[in-house]
Amino acid sequence: MPPTEGGRLDGPRLDGPVPFRARGFAPRDLPVAGAVTLVGLLVLWQLGAWSGVISTSFISDPVAIGQAIWTLARSGELWANLGASLQRLAIGWVVGTLTGLVFGLAVGLFTLARSPGMAVVAALFPIPKIALVPLFIIWFGIGEGSKVITLATGVFFPMVISTVAGIDAVPRTLIRMGQAFNMPWHAIVRKIILPGALPSILSGFRITTSTAIVLLVAAEMVGAEKGIGAFVLAAGNLYDIDNLLAGIVLLSLIGLAISWVLDRLERVLLAWR
Amino acid sequence: MTVSSVRLTARGICHGFHTLSVLEGVDLDAAPGEVTVLVGPSGCGKSTLLGILGGLLKPDAGEVRMDGSLSPDCLNPITYIFQDASLLPWRSVAGNVSLALEDSRLPRAERAGRIAEVLAQTGLSDFARAWPRQLSGGMRQRVGIARALAVHPGVLLMDEPLSALDAQSRALLLDDFAALIARAGVTCVYVTHNLAEAVLLGHKIVVLSRRPGRVQATLALRRPLVGRHIEDPDLVALQHQLWDLIRDDAARAEREIADAAD
Ligand SMILES: Nc1ncnc2c1ncn2[C@@H]1O[C@H](COP(=O)(O)OP(=O)(O)OP(=O)(O)O)[C@@H](O)[C@H]1O
Numbered sequence: 386m387p388p389t390e391g392g393r394l395d396g397p398r399l400d401g402p403v404p405f406r407a408r409g410f411a412p413r414d415l416p417v418a419g420a421v422t423l424v425g426l427l428v429l430w431q432l433g434a435w436s437g438v439i440s441t442s443f444i445s446d447p448v449a450i451g452q453a454i455w456t457l458a459r460s461g462e463l464w465a466n467l468g469a470s471l472q473r474l475a476i477g478w479v480v481g482t483l484t485g486l487v488f489g490l491a492v493g494l495f496t497l498a499r500s501p502g503m504a505v506v507a508a509l510f511p512i513p514k515i516a517l518v519p520l521f522i523i524w525f526g527i528g529e530g531s532k533v534i535t536l537a538t539g540v541f542f543p544m545v546i547s548t549v550a551g552i553d554a555v556p557r558t559l560i561r562m563g564q565a566f567n568m569p570w571h572a573i574v575r576k577i578i579l580p581g582a583l584p585s586i587l588s589g590f591r592i593t594t595s596t597a598i599v600l601l602v603a604a605e606m607v608g609a610e611k612g613i614g615a616f617v618l619a620a621g622n623l624y625d626i627d628n629l630l631a632g633i634v635l636l637s638l639i640g641l642a643i644s645w646v647l648d649r650l651e652r653v654l655l656a657w658r
Numbered sequence: 659m660t661v662s663s664v665r666l667t668a669r670g671i672c673h674g675f676h677t678l679s680v681l682e683g684v685d686l687d688a689a690p691g692e693v694t695v696l697v698g699p700s701g702c703g704k705s706t707l708l709g710i711l712g713g714l715l716k717p718d719a720g721e722v723r724m725d726g727s728l729s730p731d732c733l734n735p736i737t738y739i740f741q742d743a744s745l746l747p748w749r750s751v752a753g754n755v756s757l758a759l760e761d762s763r764l765p766r767a768e769r770a771g772r773i774a775e776v777l778a779q780t781g782l783s784d785f786a787r788a789w790p791r792q793l794s795g796g797m798r799q800r801v802g803i804a805r806a807l808a809v810h811p812g813v814l815l816m817d818e819p820l821s822a823l824d825a826q827s828r829a830l831l832l833d834d835f836a837a838l839i840a841r842a843g844v845t846c847v848y849v850t851h852n853l854a855e856a857v858l859l860g861h862k863i864v865v866l867s868r869r870p871g872r873v874q875a876t877l878a879l880r881r882p883l884v885g886r887h888i889e890d891p892d893l894v895a896l897q898h899q900l901w902d903l904i905r906d907d908a909a910r911a912e913r914e915i916a917d918a919a920d
C-alpha cells in the first residue's frame with residue numbers, strides 16, 4: 386500500500402544521505418605516542434625537580450638516576466648485582482617452568498594424576514610464596530638454594546594451571562582425528578596436544594616471569610650479598626635515593642626485556658593464528 | 659596400483675547415552691568399492707553409527723567386522739572425513755596432509771610424492787604452504803579429503819562432509835567427490851541430510867528411522883557415479899521416494915528437538 390493512500394503523512398521526513406554511524410570502538414596502536422608519553426613524563430618530572438616543585442630529598446630526578454646507573458656501570462657494581470639477579474631468575478624460572486610443564490602434562494593427560502594433582506595445586510597455589518621464604522631458608526640455607534627454590538615454587542603453580550587449561554582447551558575433535566588416523570599416543574601428544582596448548586602455555590609465561598621478578602626481589606631482600614633486591618634494600622638503609630631508584634629502574638628494564646622476548650616468541654611460535 | 663577391496667559389516671548394533679537409546683539393532687553392509695549413504699532425521703544416531711563403524715565408539719551391543727584385502731600401500735584401513743575438516747590450525751595445508759603419513763614407515767621421498775599427488779587431485783597444489791585460516795570452508799574440506807586420500811584407505815567414512823559449506827562450494831565439491839571416489843574405488847559410508855547428495859553419490863541408500871534409530875529401508879542404485887545428474891528422472895524419482903520415507907519422521911524429530919529445548 387503506498388503511504389499516501391488513505392491517510393496523512395505527518396511523521397518526520399527523511400531527506401538526504403544515510404549518516405555513517407559506526408564511528409569509534411576501534412582503538413589502534415600508536416607506538417610513537419607511547420614513547421612520547423614516557424619521555425614527556427620524564428621531562429615533566431625533571432622540570433619539576435629543577436623548579437623545586439618535586440622535593441629531591443624524597444625522590445630523585447631522572448638525570449640523577451641516570452648518573453647513578455652510569456656510575457654503577459663504570460664501577461662494575463651494576464654488572465655484579467645484575468648478573469647475580471639474572472642468574473637466579475633464569476635458574477629459578479627454568480626449574481619452575483619445566484617441573485610445572487611436566488606436572489601440568491601429567492594432570493592434563495592422566496585420570497590418575499588429575500584429581501590428586503589439582504587438589505594439591507588448589508591447596509598450595511593460594512599461599513603467598515613470599516611467606517615460604519623463611520621456611521626455605523631453614524630447609525636450604527641462606528645461600529642460592531633457598532632463593533632459587535622460592536622462585537621455582539612461585540613459577541610452578543601458575544605454570545601447572547596454564548598447562549592444564551591449555552590441554553583442556555585443545556578441541557576434542559582434533560584428538561579424535563589423530564586417533565582416527567591411528568596416530569600413536571606420543572605423536573598425538575607431541576603434534577596435537579602440545580601445539581594446541583602452546584598459546585595458553587605462552588600466556589602462562591607472562592604470569593610466571595612477573596611472579597618470578599617479585600619473588601626474586603623478596604628473596605634477595607631477606608639475605609643476599611649481591612642482587613638488585615639486596616642493592617635496593619642497602620640503598621634504602623643509607624637513604625641513598627638515587628641508587629635505590631636506579632635499582633628499581635633496572636627491575637623495570639628487566640621486566641620490559643622479558644616481555645619483549647615473549648612478544649617475539651609468540652610472533653614466531655604462534656604465526657599460524 | 660592395486661586397490662583395496664574391503665567389506666564393512668555391522669550386525670545388531672545397539673547404543674545409547676545414559677538413559678537415551680540411540681541405535682537399536684542396526685545392521686549395515688557396505689560392499690567393496692561402493693558408496694553406502696546413510697540418511698535419516700536429525701538426532702537419529704547417524705554420527706553415532708559412523709563412530710561405531712570406525713572404531714571411535716564402542717557399541718553397547720553388536721559387532722562391526724571388516725573383511726577383504728587391503729592394497730599394500732594402505733596406511734590407515736578405516737579413514738574419516740570430518741564435517742568440520744578437523745585441520746590442525748598450526749600446520750600448513752601440506753603439513754596437515756603429512757600428519758597422516760608421518761607415523762608410518764613411508765620413506766621421506768615417497769611421503770612428499772603422495773602429498774603432492776593428493777594436493778593435485780584436490781586442486782590444492784598452489785596452497786600447499788597456506789595456513790588453514792587463510793582458506794575458505796570449501797578449501798579446508800578439500801584438505802580434509804586430501805589427507806584422507808593420502809593414506810590410500812580401504813574404507814572411507816564421511817559424516818556430512820559438505821554440510822558446513824555454502825551451496826556453490828558444495829556443488830563443486832560434490833562433483834569432485836564423485837570423481838575421486840569412483841577413481842579411488844574405496845568402500846564408502848557417507849552420512850548426509852541432503853537427499854540430492856544421497857542420490858548423486860550412493861550405490862545404496864540406507865534410511866534410518868528417528869531415534870531410536872533402526873534401518874527403515876534400503877534402496878539400491880546400480881549406476882556408476884560418474885555421469886549422474888541431479889535432474890535425471892530416476893534420481894528425481896528416488897529423491898521423492900526417500901522424502902516420503904523420511905518426511906513424517908523428520909517432522910516428528912523436529913518437534914522432539916523443539917520440545918527438548920523448552
Ligand atoms: N556423547 C554424547 N552424549 C550424550 N548424548 C549424545 C552424545 N552423542 C550424541 N548424543 C545424542 O544421541 C543422539 C544421536 O546423536 P547423533 O549425533 O548420532 O545423531 P545424528 O543422526 O548424527 O544427528 P544429526 O543429523 O543432527 O547430525 C542425539 O539425540 C544426541 O543428542
Ligand SMILES: [Mg+2]
Nearest residue numbers: 704705706817
Ligand atoms: Mg551427525
